[in-house]
Amino acid sequence: MTENSRWKHSDARLLDQSILICRKIKQDTITAGPDTTSTVLEWTFTELVKHPRVQMKVQDEVRMVLKDKQQINQDDIDNMKYLKAVLKETLRLHPPVPTLIPRVARQDAKVMGYDVEKGTRVFINGWAIARDPKVWDDPNEFRPERFLDCTIDFKGHDFDLIPFGAGRRGCPGIAFAMTTMESLLANLLHKFDWELPNGGKEDDLDMNEQPGFSIRKKVPLLVVATPLSL
Numbered sequence: 001m002t003e004n005s006r007w008k009h010s011d012a013r014l015l016d017q018s019i020l021i022c023r024k025i026k027q028d029t030i031t032a033g034p035d036t037t038s039t040v041l042e043w044t045f046t047e048l049v050k051h052p053r054v055q056m057k058v059q060d061e062v063r064m065v066l067k068d069k070q071q072i073n074q075d076d077i078d079n080m081k082y083l084k085a086v087l088k089e090t091l092r093l094h095p096p097v098p099t100l101i102p103r104v105a106r107q108d109a110k111v112m113g114y115d116v117e118k119g120t121r122v123f124i125n126g127w128a129i130a131r132d133p134k135v136w137d138d139p140n141e142f143r144p145e146r147f148l149d150c151t152i153d154f155k156g157h158d159f160d161l162i163p164f165g166a167g168r169r170g171c172p173g174i175a176f177a178m179t180t181m182e183s184l185l186a187n188l189l190h191k192f193d194w195e196l197p198n199g200g201k202e203d204d205l206d207m208n209e210q211p212g213f214s215i216r217k218k219v220p221l222l223v224v225a226t227p228l229s230l
């Protein structure tokens with residue numbers, strides 16, 4: 001093998017590896033993206049139908065900001081503080097990846113007095129952390145107002161709220177996910193009112209969770225959308 005062909009061989013291997021990594025990223029992105037965002041939106045509508053007061057309040061905000069506008073832009077979304085609080089509260093109560101992605105300890109460590117041996121598989125229960133009564137008042141209540149005057153955010157700096165994980169392997173899709181969910185939610189609340197079919201009552205809603213890649217509703221949500229102009 002000539003010097004030149006050796007280089008070609010290693011180049012080809014590098015290229016193969018890069019293609020594999022790109023495929024993996026694409027695969028992760030395709031599976032991690034739509035499933036999680038649609039799960040959060042389904043829970044958001046479930047909570048809004050269950051809490052008509054909140055639905056009315058967030059619709060008032062969206063309709064006041066948008067008026068007759070048909071196209072939403074980022075400035076409009078930035079003026080929707082309550083809509084952002086509604087999404088945050090949904091992510092707190094219904095994080096779609098509740099125990100994050102497991103980690104393996106690369107070396108022996110001591111965490112808050114506990115010994116974690118090298119090789120231990122560690123799950124972080126973000127779901128339980130976000131319902132910890134030591135941190136959250138009425139932790140099981142859906143109350144978006146708690147986020148109006150609160151600096152706790154979900155970007156990985158406040159460990160009380162980590163629906164997107166944190167650190168080097170935290171979710172890279174956070175900005176994309178939030179922009180998608182905020183604009184979808186604003187559009188759907190701007191144009192439609194949402195209620196249960198056949199005069200169903202809020203208490204009839206099944207709030208059970210279905211385990212899977214993301215924690216969806218066990219019974220899919222069925223709602224009636226009434227266009228605003230009717």
Ligand code: HEM
Nearest residue numbers: 028032033036097100101163164165166169170171173177
């Ligand atoms: C509401 C929407 C989403 C939620 C709640 C969410 C949540 C998460 C969580 C909890 C992790 C694990 C982080 C950790 O263990 O620290 C993760 C990883 C990941 N997410 Fe998301 N995600 C969402 C949307 C998206 C979107 C839209 C994309 C892509 C466009 C995406 C791509 C990824 C990828 C590629 C990883 C693996 C990162 C790595 O292993 O380094 N996610 N996500």
